[in-house]
Amino acid sequence: MVAALMPRIFLTFILFSYLSPVANAKTINWLTHDFAPYYILNGQYQHQGRDESIISLLEKQLPTITFNRVIIPSGKVIQELSNISQNVCALSLYKNDYRKEHIYFTDESSTTGLSPSIAMHNKLADALELPNATEVSLLNLIRDKKLTLGVSMSRSYGKEIDTIINTTPDIDLVIRPTRDSLASLTYMLNLKRIDILLGYPSEHYYLAKSMHFDKNLTQRALIESPALSYGFIGCTKNEQGAKDITILNERLKVIKKTQAYNDVLMRWLPEHLRPLLQSRINGTK
Template sequence: MSKEFYFIACFFISFQINAQLINWIIIDFAPYYINTDELEVQGRDRGVIELLHQQLPGYSFSYSQLPGSRLLHELANPQHNFCFLSLYKTPERLKLFHFSNHPSTIGLAPTIMMKKSTALKLKLQSNKPISLAELSANHNLVLAASSNRSFGKSLDAIIKSIPAEQKIYRAGNDVLNSLMTMLHKNRVDLLLGYPDEQLYLAKKLGFIDEIEIFTIKEAPSYSVGYIGCSNNSLGKDNIAQLDQALLSIYSLPQYYQVLSRWLPEQFHSDLKIMLQQEVGQYGAKVAP
């Protein structure tokens, strides 16, 4: 075998191996990713990735753990080859990443957590939706939220309009954990997030009995996340494969089980309805 042919063969084999590899970004963000040995695959999004892997036996999956504050920057670098599960689609992001056509996760929309004492002071009724815009404009409350994520077009616009002195908009590792601690210590009044992550952390931090969660009038009935991959040829190919795999996992009982794993029991029936509505658009069915 000539040297030229040898190097060409090695390059081709290397390309084939790389083309069959999907490198996922994972972040330390419970309950979506729980990066401890005993619960590593128990995170919601990590569980969905495992189901996708079962549908793509010819692919190898690898994992790169990054700080949440670096997620979008690294994913947007076309010199890298990364994918990430459960991203909101926004016009800005569509320019930066390849997105799946089909959703990877469906869950309840963002909610507002506050202390029961605050809800009592504002005379809010439990289980009744509240307006984030009205709360911020009329009551001089301080809102806490993570700055390295999108909460949807309407809520993102409201957050942007809130005066700087009325919001703590922070990025970094364990950001929700630190913001929830600030809520517990009365340094902020409202915490924007999702019910599964809010209840998970409130229980973990030991003050679940002190808080109350409200749905938001400006939020949609549910939230949909998509897979995003690097904006290059390999990312495009990976998205095409992952899109087909998503259609295959919708009907698996394990898919619903993963999505509801960390969601409070009272939200399970709502999730089932939302899931049926969303995946039904693609001719898929949810397992009973």
């Protein structure tokens, strides 16, 4: 009797295993990299990065899917995504026509942030009479005010700002090519070896805070920058990538309505720039 039941019990076990969400659970491989404050891999603020936190919000929305984080150099992200033999995704990517030929992107943005800003010493902001809410002109500061500008090598800040940097004659420019160029430039800014530093607001704030310079340094939005900077999820352009993009696009619509998502976007902004980001986001709805 027992022997006769064994095949039936075994078949039932196989069917249960096949239909089980755990057995059918698939994996999304997320490309991450050591780039604070988007991914913070160690130190005091470990795992509090903006982008890695949004991945965690998506993970909670998709309990039957395993999220596997893969750490690679930031310069390799697009290359890995473009390899159709892979099955990988990445958060917060700029979307353009060339990339869309090789990568699937969500229609829904995964991150929204303020565009490039400048950091400066509080004393300089006071001397120039620039209140917190003031948007400033980069061209005016480097051409007319003759301020020394620090920038990271081989980094784009948008068409208008790039044009100003590359075509304005007789400006005082300090360029740093190292991997930690923004940290090096922030150190110089605090010592007043440069006057202003170009970067993204969250990066400025994170570095100033982690280097304990946040009481000395401040930021101002630039009139030459777009109101907002958007990032999208990209996945490998193959059959699996198409499925992943569809799922992630729908989940983004859900998490973007939550307070937790809004809090993540604001986490690495200085207090005086948070209302600006919120007002600009509200203005786009």
